[in-house]
Amino acid sequence: MKRVLITLFFFVLLIIIWAGLTGDLAAIGLDISLWSPYVLPPPSTVGHYLWDNTVNGKIPLSMLITLRRLLIGYIIGLVLGVPLGMLAARFRCINDTLGMLALGLQALPSVCWVPLACIWFGQTEAALLFVVIMGTLWSVLLSTQNGMKNVPPIYARAARTMGSSPLHTLIFVTLPASAPFVVSGMKQGWAFAWRSLMAAEIYVSVVSGFGIGQYLHYGRELQRMYQVIGIMFIIIAVGLLADKILFSPIESWLHRRWGTDKE
């Protein structure tokens, strides 16, 4: 409880400093406006922007569009990445070829795919999906491979003596045994997917839907810094919520089962 209060206090303090330096606290005599509102708008303007556009449905709609792209791209990345990672862990020739490719492309920030994606797919949904998949696939592939390689061989031996076929062993022993690695890879893949989608949406304007990243882009074009900052808050919130809702329950279950709890 005390730790929650400290965290809360810290963030409230940050907002008060921000408000104080941008003229929001003029009512109590703190009339300092260090920057023009076109450079750093006060929190009240950002708050108004967020409230109005949530109520009139614009932000929820663009969130829906963005999350749909994110989910589709992420799921395709997982569906490709996990089996390919399993193959790379199992067969040396796949490890030496696809594994090396993954290692190389993993080092490439996925925003670097945007120029190519624009040429290949034009200003379309496909271009955005491609960038998200490139962001997800390699990290999921590599962590799945790493997870499978780290499974103690004794588990598979024990399973074989209990009558497990090779396929049964793969699905019911090697895969669950590598779950902690695979889940942290999925989490990393999610973070990469989110980052690459934002980058892609800033660069690629698609007629099929106006995503969060595109609001950020037009905020800059139209000199609306309150919009830019407001959308940045939303991007942070989505990232945090996904972590808490999607991954925290799975991770805490794994920690409890494996006994890797820290506290």
Next chain:
Amino acid sequence: MTQEKLHQEIHNFPTAKLSIEHVCKDFVTSRGTVRALDNVSLTINEGEFVCFVGPSGCGKSTLLNIIAGLEKPDSGMALIDGTPITGPGRDRMVMFQEHALFPWLDVIGNVMFGLKQKPNLTDKERLEVAKYYLYLVKMDRFAHANIHELSGGMRQRVALARSLAPNPKILLMDEPFSALDAMTRERLYGDIQDVWEKRRKTIVFVTHNVREAVCLGSRVVLFSPHPGRVREEFPVYLARPRNINNHDLADLSQSITSALKGYTASESD
């Protein structure tokens, strides 16, 4: 009806005779070829509790793996009731030195793992069977515990229940107690003898501890290294349940130990 089937499943003790015939096995290492087993022949009777003893490198674990079907002999063969062993099978269960329990399953889930591969049982019956074996190894109170919450001794008890649950004919144990402290080990000596008395499985138990072998086995088979061979066999006629601190038991282990020392001394000459 179900009750009767369950009763049958639990109170039917299949067992088997093992024959090892002229088994040879080489291992190729970076420093050359090592002969792990050199023309080893051995017969283990139905319901017999045999202990393999010897220094490291004598091939005792290799022979156990061959019986388990995890490794193949270079020549010769291992047979169960006259049928050659070609791979792992449900009629032989293995207990490893490390517990090898699956951390993503709870205790009962682990015991169920082998049972799930056994046909002709419903899931409900499997659960009943798993519970019975947990009770047999005195772990029934911990059915839903996570593996990491158990002590080393408790983990090996669960591993024992897991290998007993599919009702194998033969139980293969590869130094299962070597990582445990002395107190826990002594208690498990009692438990394993108790289980053997109740279930009468054929048990092959590998250890480098002579006292342990004499305490548990009806027969102690002594191996010598480089190349791995069977050197001598000692029947153990002491009354059960045996206590490892028993005087006669200590005397017998003493004489086996000196036999063992004899080989290792002549090796180094």
